Amino acid sequence: xxxxxxxxxxxxxxxxxxxxxxxxxxxxxxxxxxxxxxxxxxxxxxxxxxxxxxxxxxxxxxxxxxxxxxxxxxxxxxxxxxxxxxxxxxxxxxxxxxxxxxxxxxxxxxxxxxxxxxxxxxxxxxxxxxxxxxxxxxxxxxxxxxxxxxxxxxxxxxxxxxxxxxxxxxxxxxxxxxxxxxxxxxxxxxxxxxxxxxxxxxxxxxxxxxxxxxxxxxxxxxxxxxxxxxxxxxxxxxxxxxxxxxxxxxxxxxxxxxxxxxxxxxxxxxxxxxxxxxxxxxxxxxxxxxxxxxxxxxxxxxxxxxxxxxxxxxxxxxxxxxxxxxxxxxxxxxxxxxxxxxxxxxxxxxxxxxxxxxxxxxxxxxxxxxxxxxxxxxxxxxxxxxxxxxxxxxxxxxxxxxxxxxxxxxxxxxxxxxxxxxxxxxxxxxxxxxxxxxxxxxxxxxxxxxxxxxxxxxxxxxxxxxxxxxxxxxxxxxxxxxxxxxxxxxxxxxxxxxxxxxxxxxxxxxxxxxxxxxxxxxxxxxxxxxxxxxxxxxxxxxxxxxxxxxxxxxxxxxxxxxxxxxxxxxxxxxxxxxxxxxxxxxxxxxxxxxxxxxxxxxxxxxxxxxxxxxxxxxxxxxxxxxxxxxxxxxxxxxxxxxxxxxxxxxxxxxxxxxxxxxxxxxxxxxxxxxxxxxxxxxxxxxxxxxxxxxxxxxxxxxxxxxxxxxxxxxxxxxxxxxxxxxxxxxxxxxxxxxxxxxxxxxxxxxxxxxxxxxxxxxxxxxxxxxxxxxxxxxxxxxxxxxxxxxxxx
Numbered sequence: 001x002x003x004x005x006x007x008x009x010x011x012x013x014x015x016x017x018x019x020x021x022x023x024x025x026x027x028x029x030x031x032x033x034x035x036x037x038x039x040x041x042x043x044x045x046x047x048x049x050x051x052x053x054x055x056x057x058x059x060x061x062x063x064x065x066x067x068x069x070x071x072x073x074x075x076x077x078x079x080x081x082x083x084x085x086x087x088x089x090x091x092x093x094x095x096x097x098x099x100x101x102x103x104x105x106x107x108x109x110x111x112x113x114x115x116x117x118x119x120x121x122x123x124x125x126x127x128x129x130x131x132x133x134x135x136x137x138x139x140x141x142x143x144x145x146x147x148x149x150x151x152x153x154x155x156x157x158x159x160x161x162x163x164x165x166x167x168x169x170x171x172x173x174x175x176x177x178x179x180x181x182x183x184x185x186x187x188x189x190x191x192x193x194x195x196x197x198x199x200x201x202x203x204x205x206x207x208x209x210x211x212x213x214x215x216x217x218x219x220x221x222x223x224x225x226x227x228x229x230x231x232x233x234x235x236x237x238x239x240x241x242x243x244x245x246x247x248x249x250x251x252x253x254x255x256x257x258x259x260x261x262x263x264x265x266x267x268x269x270x271x272x273x274x275x276x277x278x279x280x281x282x283x284x285x286x287x288x289x290x291x292x293x294x295x296x297x298x299x300x301x302x303x304x305x306x307x308x309x310x311x312x313x314x315x316x317x318x319x320x321x322x323x324x325x326x327x328x329x330x331x332x333x334x335x336x337x338x339x340x341x342x343x344x345x346x347x348x349x350x351x352x353x354x355x356x357x358x359x360x361x362x363x364x365x366x367x368x369x370x371x372x373x374x375x376x377x378x379x380x381x382x383x384x385x386x387x388x389x390x391x392x393x394x395x396x397x398x399x400x401x402x403x404x405x406x407x408x409x410x411x412x413x414x415x416x417x418x419x420x421x422x423x424x425x426x427x428x429x430x431x432x433x434x435x436x437x438x439x440x441x442x443x444x445x446x447x448x449x450x451x452x453x454x455x456x457x458x459x460x461x462x463x464x465x466x467x468x469x470x471x472x473x474x475x476x477x478x479x480x481x482x483x484x485x486x487x488x489x490x491x492x493x494x495x496x497x498x499x500x501x502x503x504x505x506x507x508x509x510x511x512x513x514x515x516x517x518x519x520x521x522x523x524x525x526x527x528x529x530x531x532x533x534x535x536x537x538x539x540x541x542x543x544x545x546x547x548x549x550x551x552x553x554x555x556x557x558x559x560x561x562x563x564x565x566x567x568x569x570x571x572x573x574x575x576x577x578x579x580x581x582x583x584x585x586x587x588x589x590x591x592x593x594x595x596x597x598x599x600x601x602x603x604x605x606x607x608x609x610x611x612x613x614x615x616x617x618x619x620x621x622x623x624x625x626x627x628x629x630x631x632x633x634x635x636x637x638x639x640x641x642x643x644x645x646x647x648x649x650x651x652x653x654x655x656x657x658x659x660x661x662x663x664x665x666x667x668x669x670x671x672x673x674x675x676x677x678x679x680x681x682x683x684x685x686x687x688x689x690x691x692x693x694x695x696x697x698x699x700x701x702x703x704x705x706x707x708x709x710x711x712x713x714x715x716x717x718x719x720x721x722x723x724x725x726x727x728x729x730x731x732x733x734x735x736x737x738x739x740x741x742x743x744x745x746x747x748x749x750x751x752x753x754x755x756x757x758x759x760x761x762x763x764x765x766x767x768x769x770x771x772x773x774x775x776x777x778x779x780x781x782x783x784x785x786x787x788x789x790x791x792x793x
Contacts, residue, residue, distance in 0.1 A: 005341075005342055005397045005398055006398070008393065008394040008395075008397075009394055009395055009397075009398045011394065012390055012391065012394035012395060013395075015390075016290060016294075019293065019294050019297050019298070020293070022297050022301070023293060023296070023297045026297065026300055026301075030211075031300070032209055032210075032211070032304070032305075033209070033210055033306055033307070033308050033311065034208055034209065034305040034306065034307045034308065035208045035209070035210065035213070035245050035248060035249045035252075035307070035308050036206070036208030036245075036305075036307075053486045053597055053600060053605055053607070053630075053632075054632065054634065054637065056597050056598075056600070057484070057594060057597065057607050059206070060593065060594035061241075061594050062206065062207050062208075062241040063095075063202050063203045063204075063205075063206065063207065063241075063242075064200060064201070064202055064240060064241075065200070065201045065202075065203065065216075065220075065238060065239070065240035065242055065243075066198065066199070066200055066238060066239055066240060066472060066476070067084065067198070067199040067200075067201065067236075067237070067238045068189070068196045068197070068198055068199075068235070068236075068237040068238070068472060068475060068476070069081040069084055069196065069197050069199065069227070069234060069235070069236055070191070070194040070195060070196035070197070070234070070235040070236075070237075071194065071195060071231065071233065071234050071235065072193050072194060072195070072233075073195075074195040076231055076234070077194075077195045077196065077197050077234070078184075078186060078197055079231070080197075080227045080230070080231045080234050081099050081186070081197035081199060082099075083226065083227050083230065084199065084223050084224075084226075084227050085097050085099050085199055087219070087222070087223035087226060088199075088201055088219065088220075088223060091219055092204070093203060093204060093205070093212075093215055093216055093219055094201050094202060094203055094204065095202050095203070095204045096201065096202045096590060097199065097200075097201045097202075098187075098199065098200050098201070098590075098591075099186065099187060099197055099198065099199040099200075100185045100186045100187070101182065101185045101186075101187075102185070104587065105587065105588060108586055108587040108588045109170075109586075109588040111586075112578070112582070112583065112586045112588055112589075113166065113169065113170075113578070114160075114161075114166050116531065116574075116577070116578045117161055117165045117166040117169070118165065118534070118535050118538055118569055118570065118574070119526075119531035119532070119534050119535050119574055119577065119578065120169055120526055120531060120534065120578065121165060121168075121169060121534045121537075121538075122165075122168045122169045122171065122172035123172055124168065124172065125138070125165060125168055125169070126534065126537065128141065129537040129538065129540075129541050130537075134537075134541040135541035135542045135549035136549060136552065138163055138541065138542070139163075139549065139550075139552040139553060139556070141163075141164070141168075142162060142163050142164055142553070142556065143556050145164045145167075146158075146556065159558075159559075159561075159562050160562075160565070162553055162558050162562050162563075162566060163566070172523075173523065173524065174517075174519055174523060179475070179476055179477040180198060180476055180477070189475055189476050191475055194235060196235070196237075196475065198476060200591070202590075203216055203242065207240070207241045207242040207245045207246075208245055210249055210308075212242075213242065213245060213246040213249055214246075216242055216246075217242070217243075217246050220238065224236050237468065237471065237472055237475075238472075239465075239468055239469050239472045243465065244461060244465060247461075247462055247465060248461075249308060251752055251753070252308050252309065252311075252312050252753060253308070255312055255751045255752070255753065255756075256308075256311055256312050258747060259312065259318075259744065259747045259748060259751075260318065262743065262744075262747045263318040263740065263743055263744045263747065264285075264288075264318065266739070266740060266743040267284060267285075267288070267318070267322055267740055268281065270411070270736055270739060270740065271284055271329075273409060273410060273411070274329075274333075274409040274410075274411050274412070274732075274736065275329050275332075275333060275409070276409075277329075279399075279400065279401070280325075280329050280332075280400065283325065283395075283396060283399060283400060284322055284325045284329075286391065286395075287321060287322065287324070287325050287388045287391045287392060288318050288321050288322060288388065290387050290388065290391045291321040291384040291385065291387040291388035291391070292314065292318070292321070292384055293387075294383055294384065294386075294387035295314060295379075295380045295381070295383040295384035295387065296311075296314070296380070298379075298383050299376060299379055299380045299383065302379065303372075303376050303379075306376060307372075307373055307376055309373060309377075309753065309755065309756065310373065310376040310377050310380050312748075312751070312753065312756055313377045313380070313381075313748070313756060313759070314377070314380045314381065314384065318740070318744055320359070320381070320384075320385060320712060320740075320741055320744070321384055321385060321387075321388035322388070322736075322737070322740050323352075323355070323715065323733075323737040323740075323741075324352045324355075324356070324388060324389050324392040324393075325388075325392055325396075326732075326733045326736040326737050326740075327348045327351065327352055327719065327729075327730075327733040327737075328344060328345065328348060328352075328392055328396055328400070329733075330729045330730075330732045330733040330736070331344045331347055331348055331729055331733075332344055332400065332402060333409075333412075333729075333732070334412075334728055334729045334732070335402065339402055340402075341396065341397040341398070341400050341401065342397045344397075345392075345393060345396065345397050347723075348723070349393065350722045351718060351719045351721075351722035351723055351730075352389065352392070352393075352719075353389075354667075354718050354722060355714075355715035355718050355719060356385055356386065356389040358660060358663075358710075358711060358714050358715060358718065359385055359711040359712060359715060360382045360385055360386065360711070361656070361659070361660065361711060362656065362660075362707045362708055362709075362710045362711020362712070362714075363377075363378045363381045363382045363385070363707070363708065363711055364378060364382055366378030366704060366707060367379065368652055371645065373755075374704060411732060411735060411736065411739075412728070412732050414735065415728065415731040415732045415734075415735045416728055416731070418731065418735070418775070419727055419728065419731050419775060422775045438682070438686070441686075441689055441693075442682075442685045442686060442688075442689040443689075444689070444692075444693070445688065445689025445690060445691070445692035445693045446685070446688060446689055446692055447692070448692040448693060448696050449688060449691065449692040449696065449697070449698050450696060450697055450698075451643070451646060451697065451698060451699065452697035452698065452699050453639050453640075453642035453643040453646060453699060453700065454635075454639060454642075482633065482634050482635060483609075483610045483611075483613055483619075483631075483632065483633050483634075484607050484608060484609045484610055484632050485502060485607070485608040485610065485619075485622065485629060485630065485631055485632070486597070486605055486606075486607060486629070486630040486632060487499045487502055487520075487605065487606045487607075487608065487626075487628065487629055488600070488603050488604070488605045488628040488629075488630075489603060489604055489605075489628060490602075490603050490604075491603075491604060492579075492580045492604045493527055493528055493529070494604075495603075495604040495605065495606055496521075496522050496525065496526065496527035496530075496580075496606070497527045497529055497530070498626065498627070498628065498629070499520050499521065499522040499606050499608065500522045500526070500527060500530055501626060502520075502608065502622060502626055502629055503518070503520050503522055503523070503608065505622065505625065505626075506518045506608070506610075509618060509619070513614060514613070514614055514615050514618045514619065515610055515611065515612055515613050515614070515619065516611050516612020516613075516614075517610075517611050517612065518608055518609060518610050518611065519592075519595070519608065519609045520595060520606065520607075520608040520609075521592060521595040521596050521606050521607075522606075524583070524589070524592055525578060525579075525580060525583045525589075526578070528577040531574070531577050531578065532573065532574065532577075535570070535573065535574055538570055539570045539571075542566075542567075542570060543567060543570045543571065550563050550566065550567060551563075553566075580596065584596065594607070595607045595608075595609070616633065619631055642699065642700050645700055646699065646700040646703055649700055649703040649704050650703050652707070653684075653703055653704075653706045653707055653710075656707055656710060657677070657680075657681065657684075657710055660677060660710060660714060661673060661674075661677045664676050664677055668721065672721065672777065675717070675776055675777050676714065676717040676718060676721055676777055677714065677717075678773070678776065679713060679714070679716065679717045679770055679773040679774060679776055679777075680709060680710045680713035680714045680717070680766075680770055682769060682773055683709050683713045683765075683766045683767070683768075683769035683770040683773065684706045684709045684710065684713075684766055686765060686766065686769040687702075687705070687706065687709060687762045687763070687765040687766040687769065688702065688706075688762075690765045691761070691762065691765075699758055701755050701758040701759050701762075702758050702759075702762045704759070705758070705759045705762035705763050705766070706762065706766070708759075708763050708766075709762070709763055709766030709767065709770065712741060712763070712766075712767055712770070713766060713767060713769075713770030713774075714770075715737070716734045716737070716738070716770055716771065716774035717773075717774055717776065717777050719733065719734055720734075720774065720775060720777045721777050727775075731774075731775065734771065734774050735771070738767055738768070738770070738771035738774075741763075741767050742764060742767055742768060742771075745759075745760045745763040745764045745767065746760070746764045747760070748760025748763070748764075749761040749764050
């Protein structure tokens with residue numbers, strides 16, 4: 001039973017009201033749009049631990065921001081840094097701001113490590129104790145230490161640490177950078193005549209939410225203006241994920257505006273010049289608005305981390321949502337006096353319905369790919385198309401009326417001329433020559449294609465930010481974050497023991513020049529096994545042989561009470577060890593916490609950062625030498641991921657084209673089904689061939705785009721095959737639809753976001769080719785009819 005026009009209007013009106021209320025609730029609660037590129041990527045199915053480790057490590061370091069405040073006058077630099085830090089601290093946006101070593105920092109460090117001074121030893125101390133006369137060497141070092149100036153902080157603990165084990169360990173802790181130094185409790189670096197104070201700040205919120213980006217950037221800019229007002233010649237540099245994320249988000253927002261405004265402007269121009277009806281213009285805008293709003297509302301319900309790239313891609317949906325409106329308006333424009341809104345819908349109903357189904361199938365194919373970002377784009381687009389289609393069939397018959405335009409629109413004349421060209425061309429005996437030329441071009445283009453799975457396809461980093469980052473790294477050094485080792489164990493203790501073994505091997509690689517430097521957590525929090533081993537080394541060298549060694553301390557001047565206390569401490573094994581929990585809760589561990597991954601898949605993990613890797617294979621061999629060790633080169637990991645999913649997507653595209661072909665065979669038969677599918681197939685091959693001739697490369701997103709070429713391009717031939725009206729109506733609607741789609745995806749091709757550029761360029765070429773081949777079915781049928789009529793005559 002068919003639902004009446006009035007009832008369809010009411011039902012769809014209720015649905016739209018529900019969606020509108022849902023959107024208002026979402027807006028009231030606050031919209032959180034993600035800009036984290038990792039949210040677009042799938043979890044690694046081959047190694048979920050690796051995927052989680054990379055994500056955890058990235059999230060831990062992404063909140064860190066580095067500031068350099070410099071001046072020729074060190075006093076001015078210090079004063080400006082203090083003012084800037086105060087501005088950040090006065091806000092609630094930062095969990096910590098560090099630019100000097102405070103008394104609280106010293107107390108925290110002391111309270112954490114000093115009680116374990118006999119269990120946590122520096123590498124130099126262990127080296128001394130490994131010698132045959134290690135005890136005497138240790139006493140000798142203590143004697144020399146007494147003859148050098150010591151800070152009051154250390155001097156107060158001489159009676160409790162006569163061997164200076166604690167200060168020696170402090171000196172051995174690896175710095176975050178080799179180029180930095182501490183002066184008057186400030187972390188500094190010098191470059192020529194400029195003295196820079198280094199500040200490191202950690203934000204409370206993720207850098208991948210727009211609200212956090214706007215608040216943090218606004219505060220930083222205001223604080224920078226404040227210190228430059230007081231100190232005009234100050235040098236101010238800063239870098240961090242926040243700055244890159246904000247720049248990327250700003251670019252994508254601008255591109256959303258350009259695509260959206262450009263598409264709307266193009267549609268308005270087409271509507272006014274072709275249909276010359278203000279009512280139809282409002283209906284077209286209504287269809288687009290409901291499609292986009294519905295797509296956003298439902299997508300945000302299903303994807304709380306809806307990505308900004310999805311919205312950029314969704315902006316191009318405008319050019320697709322308008323297709324069904326164009327068919328309806330074209331039928332109204334070219335219909336005779338007996339035309340009514342309901343009859344007009346009946347004439348195009350089967351064509352636009354099948355077109356909507358095939359388009360959605362094309363988009364839904366993206367959902368099979370395990371890319372969260374592509375799934376978001378697919379769902380957003382599918383819902384938008386369905387909502388726009390529903391608006392046409394439910395509301396247009398009630399809200400529209402016959403178009404009374406008496407003038408022939410320019411686009412109608414153009415579409416008719418193109419149809420006449422096809423008619424003449426189909427009767428020409430040389431009609432197969434252009435097809436042969438096209439096939440040769442396709443073969444030539446495809447032969448030049450090579451895959452490009454570089455992770456930089458996801459990146460859009462402005463050169464000025466890269467130069468800024470390079471300048472800062474040149475000043476302060478530091479470890480690069482792109483290469484590291486993941487060490488896993490069943491327990492925290494086992495993980496630390498394994499990392500200690502790996503670190504010893506890395507020290508050998510460092511001596512050979514295979515790596516420049518590395519940093520792991522085991523130097524800061526040794527395993528219980530190593531802590532016990534350290535204690536035993538002290539005992540064996542100082543206590544077991546008797547008091548002859550410790551008596552040397554009397555000669556230096558230490559009282560018997562101090563010696564007896566040391567002897568007592570080394571007589572019994574320790575009852576308490578420094579633990580990860582205690583270390584992690586201490587203020588002094590904050591700069592290094594990102595190295596501890598914590599619990600991962602019922603185990604534990606740590607990160608060892610690497611820098612200056614000159615022979616990657618040598619480092620990768622650690623995976624075979626040690627159990628549960630994984631070498632990670634982030635760029636290579638994502639490149640391999642893209643490569644695997646590109647192959648998967650290629651199979652998906654072939655299957656999707658095959659499924660659509662089977663549906664066409666069921667409805668039209670083999671011959672006509674083949675002619676209908678031929679147009680999008682040729683369009684897809686043309687898109688790849690142009691990529692081959694232009695860039696010589698293709699990637700995952702080019703392949704995925706072929707599904708959209710299928711979903712959009714096949715509509716054009718289906719509209720011809722299903723139309724119950726004249727060919728002029730269909731050609732006009734197809735031409736209008738293609739122009740808006742070309743406009744939308746053409747603008748997408750002009751974006752600076754590599755993913756969208758690949759998708760936009762492929763679809764732009766594909767849709768253009770699909771438009772050119774679209775009359776193939778109609779013309780083939782009419783040509784045969786004319787030949788039959790001629791032979792009968």
